[in-house]
Amino acid sequence: MSESGIEIRGAMEPGFDTILTQAALAFIAHLHRMYEPTRQSLLRARTERRRWWAAGNAIDFAPETSAVRDGKWSIAGTPADLQDRRVEITGPCDRKMVINALNSGAKCFMACLEDATSPTWHNIVDGQINLRDAANGSITLEDKGKSYKLNAETAVLIARPRGWHLPETHIRVDGEPVSGAIVDFALYFFHNARALIARGSGPYFYLPKMEHYLEARLWNNIFVTAQSILGLPLGTIKATVLIETLPAAFMADEILYELRDHIVALNCGRWDYIFSYIKSLSHDATKVLPDRAQVTMASPFMAKYAAHVVRTCHRRGAHAMGGMSAFIPVKDDAAKNEAAFAAVRADKEREANLGHDGTWVAHPGLVPVALDVFDRLMPGPNQLEKSPEGSVTAEDLTTPSAGSVTAAGVAMNVNVAIGYIAAWLRGQGAVPLHNMMEDAATAEISRAQLWQWRQHAVALEDGTTVTASLINSEIQRQLAAWKAEVGDNFYATGRYAEAATILSDLVTARELPDFLTTPAYMRFMAD
Numbered sequence: 001m002s003e004s005g006i007e008i009r010g011a012m013e014p015g016f017d018t019i020l021t022q023a024a025l026a027f028i029a030h031l032h033r034m035y036e037p038t039r040q041s042l043l044r045a046r047t048e049r050r051r052w053w054a055a056g057n058a059i060d061f062a063p064e065t066s067a068v069r070d071g072k073w074s075i076a077g078t079p080a081d082l083q084d085r086r087v088e089i090t091g092p093c094d095r096k097m098v099i100n101a102l103n104s105g106a107k108c109f110m111a112c113l114e115d116a117t118s119p120t121w122h123n124i125v126d127g128q129i130n131l132r133d134a135a136n137g138s139i140t141l142e143d144k145g146k147s148y149k150l151n152a153e154t155a156v157l158i159a160r161p162r163g164w165h166l167p168e169t170h171i172r173v174d175g176e177p178v179s180g181a182i183v184d185f186a187l188y189f190f191h192n193a194r195a196l197i198a199r200g201s202g203p204y205f206y207l208p209k210m211e212h213y214l215e216a217r218l219w220n221n222i223f224v225t226a227q228s229i230l231g232l233p234l235g236t237i238k239a240t241v242l243i244e245t246l247p248a249a250f251m252a253d254e255i256l257y258e259l260r261d262h263i264v265a266l267n268c269g270r271w272d273y274i275f276s277y278i279k280s281l282s283h284d285a286t287k288v289l290p291d292r293a294q295v296t297m298a299s300p301f302m303a304k305y306a307a308h309v310v311r312t313c314h315r316r317g318a319h320a321m322g323g324m325s326a327f328i329p330v331k332d333d334a335a336k337n338e339a340a341f342a343a344v345r346a347d348k349e350r351e352a353n354l355g356h357d358g359t360w361v362a363h364p365g366l367v368p369v370a371l372d373v374f375d376r377l378m379p380g381p382n383q384l385e386k387s388p389e390g391s392v393t394a395e396d397l398t399t400p401s402a403g404s405v406t407a408a409g410v411a412m413n414v415n416v417a418i419g420y421i422a423a424w425l426r427g428q429g430a431v432p433l434h435n436m437m438e439d440a441a442t443a444e445i446s447r448a449q450l451w452q453w454r455q456h457a458v459a460l461e462d463g464t465t466v467t468a469s470l471i472n473s474e475i476q477r478q479l480a481a482w483k484a485e486v487g488d489n490f491y492a493t494g495r496y497a498e499a500a501t502i503l504s505d506l507v508t509a510r511e512l513p514d515f516l517t518t519p520a521y522m523r524f525m526a527d
Contacts, residue, residue: 004022004025004026004029005029005173005174005175006025006026006028006029006171006172006173007171007172007173007175008020008025008170008171009169009170009171009172010121010125010170010171011121011122013122013125013126015126015129016125016129018129018132019125019128019129019132019187019191020125020187023190024186024187024190024191025171027186027190027226027229028171028173028178028182028183028186028187029173030225030229031182031186031222031225031226032173032176032178032179032182033173033174034225035182035218035221035222036176036178036179036182038218038221039164039179039181039182039218042164042212042214042215042218043164043165045212045214046211046212046514049211049212049247050279050280050282053280053281053283054282054283058394058398059246059247059250059280059281059394059397059398060250060394061250061394062250062251062254065213065251065253065254068253068254068257069253069254073257073260073316074260074316074317075256075259075260075263075264075316075317075318076235076260076261076262077235077264077317078238078264078265078317078318078319079201079202079238079264081156081200081201081202082108082156082204082238082264082265082319083381083382084107084358084381084382085107085108085156085265085319085321085357085358085382086107086357086358086359086370086371086374086375086378086381086382087105087106087107087108087358087359087360087361087367087370087371087374088106088107088108088109088110088155088158088321088358088359088360088361089101089104089106089108089109089110089155089360089361089362089363089364089367090109090110090112090116090324090360090361090362091109091110091111091112091116091362091430092111092112092116092117092123092127092429092430093111093112093113093117093123093126093127093128093130093131094123094126094127094130095126095130095139095141095148096141096143096148098111098130098131098134098139099134099139099140099141099148099149099150100148100364101155101364102134102150102151102154102155102157103150103151103154103155104155104364104367105155105364105367105368105371106155106361106364106367106371107155107156107358108155108156108157108158108358109154109155109156109157109158110158110159110160110206110360111127111131111134111157111158111159111160112160112206112429112430113127113159113160113161113162113184114160114161114162114163114184114208114209114440115208115272115429115439115440115441116429116430116439116440117429117430118423118424118425118426118427118428118429119162119166119168119180119429119517119521120427121170122427123427123429124168124170124180124183124184128184128187128188128191131157131159131188131192132191132192132195134150134157135157135191135192135195135196135199136192136195136199137150137199156201156204157196157201157204158204158205158206158240159184159185159188159204159205159206160205160206160207160208161180161181161182161183161184161185161188161205161207161208162179162180162181162183162184162208163180163181163208163209163210164179164181164209164210164215164218165209165514165515165518166179166180166181166515166517166518166521167179167180167521168180168183169521169522171183182222185205185222185226186226188203188205189203189226189230189237190226190230193230193232193236193237194230194232197232197236202236202237202238203236203237203238204237204238204239204240205237205238205239205240206239206240206241206242206267207219207239207240207241207242208242208244208269208272209242209244209245209272210241210242210245210248210255211245211247211248211276212247212248212251213251213254213255213257213258214258216241216254216255216258216259217258219239219259220258220259220261220262223237223239223259223262234261235261235262237262238262238263238264239259239262239263239264240263240264240265240266240267240319240321241255241256241259241263241265241266241267242266242267242269242272243255243266243267243268243269243273243305243309244267244268244269244270244271244272244273244276244441245272245273245276245280246273246276246277246280246281246397246398247276247280248276249273249305249308249309249397250394250397252266252308252309252312252313253312253316256312256313256316256318260316263318264318264319265313265318265319265320265321265357266309266312266313266318266319266320266321267320267321267322267323267360268305268306268309268320268321268322268323268356269323269324269441270297270302270306270323270324271323271324271326271439271441271442271444271445272441272444273302273305274289274292274295274302274445275441275444275445275448277289277301277398277400278445278448278449278452278512279448279512279514281398282448282451282452282455282511282512285456286400287398287400288400288405288452288453288456288458289400289401289403289449289452290401290402290403290404290405290409291403291404291405291406291408291409291412291449292409292412292413292445292446292449293409293412294401294403294404294409295401295403297323297347297350298350299401300396300399300401301396301397301398301399301400301401302401304392304396304397305392305397306322306351306354306356307354307388307390307392308392308396308397310354310355310356310386310387310388311355311387311388311390311391311392313357314355314384314385314386314387315387317384319357319358319382319384320355320356320357321356321357321358321359321360322348322351322356322358322359322360323351323359323360324360324361324362324437325343325344325347325348325360325361325366326362326436326437326438326442327340327341327343327344327366327435327436327437328340328362328363328365328366328432328435328436328437329341329363329365329366330435336435340435341366341369344361344366344369344370345369345372345373347359348369348370348373348374349373349377352373352374352377352378353377354388355383355386355387355388356383357378357382357383357384358374358382359374362430362437363437404461405453405458405459405460405461405466406460406461407460407461407462407464409449410450410453410460410466410470410471410474411474411477411478412434412446413445413446413447413449413450414446414450414471414474414475414477414478414503415433415434415478415481415482416433416434416438416442416443416446417443417446417447417450417499417503418475418478418479418482418496418499418500418503419431419433419438419482419496419499420433420438420439420440420442420443420446420499421443421499421502421503421516421520422482422494422495422496422498422499424440424443424517424520425495425498425499425520425523426494426495440516440517443516444515444516447503447506447507447516448512450466450471450503450507451506451507451508451509451512452512453466454466454467454468454471454507454508455512468507468508471504471507471508472504472508475500475503475504476500478500479496479497479500482496483496498523502516502519502520505519506519
């Protein structure tokens with residue numbers, strides 16, 4: 001422990017000292033000491049709310065904040081470079097991805113230190129190096145005889161820190177691990193705020209995984225403190241919040257209100273939202289969802305959620321961003337590639353027609369597809385004047401979609417979960433599997449569905465009951481399938497067996513674990 005109470009437990013690789021400076025670490029320590037007790041209390045409150053719902057109390061709009069929902073107010077405003085966000089590309093913060101994403105033709109790049117990044121110590125600090133070099137315009141790369149550099153015109157950079165639940169155990173203050181969210185935010189803001197402002201932009205963030213307006217208030221307080229320390233005006237920071245949990249959908253107005261000086265948009269994070277639906281209602285056998293492939297944005301509860309987000313945003317002057325279609329380009333198969341493009345096109349048409357002001361893609365090859373749709377259906381920079389008719393009720397948001405649970409759905413969930421967890425343990429956060437882009441959110445759906453089906457003894461189409469034994473047998477079959485696919489050598493080093501053990505523990509647990517990344521993260525400390 002140093003005299004300042006700050007301890008670094010990760011290796012100091014070349015260049016890390018330019019990010020983990022004494023001043024930057026002091027900034028982290030200050031925010032930690034001020035706000036860690038609040039973060040911990042908010043995490044405990046999440047657990048208490050789940051117990052409350054499990055006791056038979058319904059999730060609903062909070063009566064104590066009805067004045068906020070009914071009031072006439074709007075957000076403070078949106079900077080010029082965030083007025084047109086018709087297509088945003090998302091991805092991890094490795095150097096090549098950052099350059100290619102900024103050069104992709106998308107309006108914005110959401111550089112993800114969260115679900116698209118496996119939070120190894122190297123990935124987190126190296127990602128900050130890459131983002132610093134992107135923010136000041138100096139980022140370049142020489143790789144396999146090819147040179148990469150920024151174009152004259154690039155996407156607007158937006159950083160996504162980790163959620164409130166994940167710690168950063170490699171940095172400790174007064175003996176405590178620091179919040180991963182605070183580490184990611186503080187390092188990016190401290191090193192890049194002034195450089196971004198000088199280039200005509202600003203420190204912009206995507207905020208994930210929130211479940212309550214008090215969690216938004218915590219972010220707002222951190223923003224106020226951080227801007228004060230750096231001597232920047234209130235409102236310099238601009239944030240977009242992902243409405244990707246079921247509880248947050250009931251507090252969309254309240255979240256906007258708490259962050260009204262700093263927020264510019266909400267985003268429909270559909271994959272985490274499905275996971276959160278399962279998690280929040282895990283106690284209720286009447287809320288079981290069918291196979292993941294059958295739960296689409298056309299499902300009534302998902303369509304109602306999207307319309308609710310658009311309606312709420314536009315009423316308050318905020319942008320409403322669409323979510324991620326998981327399809328990616330398919331190499332060497334023209335028919336499958338066109339089918340993927342058609343699926344993305346249809347998804348983006350649905351979003352544009354509903355009133356979204358932009359959307360997400362996960363691959364540079366899909367930027368032109370999404371741009372074409374929004375250029376055609378949204379000729380202006382946004383469509384804040386457009387709002388879906390109607391309103392939403394608690395029943396709308398909590399009635400599950402119809403469909404079936406199949407043996408193929410069980411097998412796919414097991415296969416994807418093993419493949420993704422193994423890749424995550426190897427340090428990859430965004431992984432193409434079966435021509436789909438998988439990240440932590442989609443893997444969370446897979447393992448949460450398996451738990452839900454086992455917990456409620458769901459019957460498959462053929463009448464077979466989902467049990468722990470059935471799932472564990474499928475895990476062994478899918479392990480064999482992965483071994484056949486990747487070969488003996490890579491299977492031995494690829495952490496597939498370890499991933500299978502984690503998956504089995506998650507799906508057979510007495511209570512549904514909050515996040516698969518929490519127990520998996522601790523394995524990085526043992527590596």
